[in-house]
Amino acid sequence: MTSEVQPSPDSEFAPSRTFDDVWEKQARLNRRVGIDTLALSEECVDGRQSEAVMRAAKDYLLALADEYHELQNCLLWKFWTREAREGNRWAIHDFQNALVEVTDILFFTMSLAQLAAPSGPVREHLKSLFHLMEPLEPNELSGASIMGTLAIGQRTVWTSYMQGFTTSVVEVLISVWASLSKLLGLSQEAALRLYDEKWLINWSRQERGYQQIGDPLAAGENLTIGQDGTAAK
Secondary structure (H helix, E strand, C coil), X not given: CCCXXXXXXCCCCCCCCCHHHHHHHHHHHHHHHCCCHHHHCCCEECCEECHHHHHHHHHHHHHHHHHHHHHHCCECXXXXXXXXXXXXXXXXXXXXXXXXXXXXXXXXXXXXXXXHCCXXXXXXXXXXXXXXXXXCCCCCCHHHHHHHHHHHHHHHHHHHHHHCCCHHHHHHHHHHHHHHHHHCCCCHHHHXXXXXXXXXXXXXHHHHCCCCCCCCCHHHHHCCCCCCCCCCC
């Protein structure tokens, strides 16, 4: 079963106000990409997830691992550098891009949650953490904490990629996203605004035929995200 792809957003596009709004928008974007996460979640063969579900899960896990790595690159993590010798290792050197990456992490984490159990405890776990977001003020220890959280995420992703996709894996990944958002100082309101900004960009990319290499607009588009003072509000 594949649900109908909705048309491109227009002037009546409504900003997200709740978790339910972003959940539906993510499903809509996934359908536009060609993966109907909500429909796929219903596919089981002898009580097991179908091959299509497992293939989609591996694609999302691979994407999530890359977003974790890109967020790591927003930190001064390299131990052989002048910054490290001067005591600045783990500092967040590109905060604006960190906001982009943690938003991308939400996109892929939510997609995995939709594959796992769109109406069960996994969705409710993500929804509860979304509504209970309590931001921390970023400080000199935030970067090291972010790196530790990313390590948990990467280990979980690659273990699942090799051994299988389960709801318990998704629950860990949801907690990873929530921790990263907290460490970057995001409130629920800020997360909603960032999500909408990136969702519109991602939809536009699909409309124009986004390329992984050589897309002339991609870098500039990401620079527009979070420029309205979104962070830590």
